[in-house]
Amino acid sequence: MLASQYQIPENQVTISIIQTTPLFYEYQVREPDLIRGDAEIIKSLRSHFSRLFKDKKRNQKFLQNFSHEFAVETSGLFPSLPPDKVGTYEYYIFRDA
Structure with missing residues (x-):
């Protein structure tokens, strides 16, 4: 039985808390789906940000x-990326940091 459900603001991540027994709860996280090409962009962004973050002031x-x-x-x-894709990539970069 679904006990609670939360939408993380500004991205498509949903966290559900499901009651499986009277005293036991399970958490499920639904993340945005990645399509072909997304993995390469995320890899490129990780590489870029790892170089960027070496500068402590920046x-x-x-x-x-x-x-x-x-x-x-x-x-x-990536100037042609739509804003929703930027939010999805932000989620994955932040999640894996």
């Missing part, structure tokens, strides 16, 4: 407004 500035800075950097690298 890293500190970036972390003050992570979502905005991520969108600016990603749009600079």
Whole structure:
């Protein structure tokens, strides 16, 4: 039985809490699906951000407004990406950090 469900703001991740017995709960996370080509873009972004974060000043500035800075950097690298894809990539990069 579904006990609770949460949508993470600004992306397509849903966390469900399911009651399987009276005293036991299970968590399920539904993440956005990746399509062909997404894995290569994410790999490229990881490589770019790992180089970027070696600069401590840049890293500190970036972390003050992570979502905005991520969108600016990603749009600079891949200008044709729609905003929803940028949000999906942000989720995967942040999740795996």
